[in-house]
Amino acid sequence: MTSFTIHDLATIIDTRAASGGEASYTRKLLDKGAEHCAKKFGEEAVETVIAAVENDRAHLIAESADLIFHWLVLLKARGVTLTEVEAALAQRTQMSGLEEKAARKRD
Numbered sequence: 001m002t003s004f005t006i007h008d009l010a011t012i013i014d015t016r017a018a019s020g021g022e023a024s025y026t027r028k029l030l031d032k033g034a035e036h037c038a039k040k041f042g043e044e045a046v047e048t049v050i051a052a053v054e055n056d057r058a059h060l061i062a063e064s065a066d067l068i069f070h071w072l073v074l075l076k077a078r079g080v081t082l083t084e085v086e087a088a089l090a091q092r093t094q095m096s097g098l099e100e101k102a103a104r105k106r107d
Contacts, residue, residue, distance in 0.1 A: 006068065010082045013072050026073060034077035041070040 016026035029037055044067040051059040075082065095103070 006072070007082065009069065010072050013069075013076055017076055029070075029073050030077055034074065037070070037074040037077040041067070041074045044070045 013026050016024040017030055019027055029040060044063060048060065048063040048067045051063045072082065
């Protein structure tokens with residue numbers, strides 16, 4: 001079995017974004033605009049938090065998958081790539097989390 005990655009999902013989203021709206025949930029989300037995509041991401045974030053608080057493992061896994069999907073759609077809606085986010089993470093991990101957070105407060 002091959003491993004499915006977040007990059008695979010980003011590629012699928014790119015492909016579906018280029019398709020017609022009637023055949024693609026992704027395209028329908030994007031057609032409604034970035035604000036709608038942000039609201040959907042927020043809804044999924046809340047549902048993920050609720051699943052975690054309720055200690056419902058299966059629900060947490062399912063909601064996390066929804067959250068990641070909607071996060072990638074939101075990035076697409078705003079023209080931000082996964083590679084750009086990864087670069088920001090890579091830069092942040094050059095120091096400890098506490099040092100990085102303190103440096104952000106000074107900026």
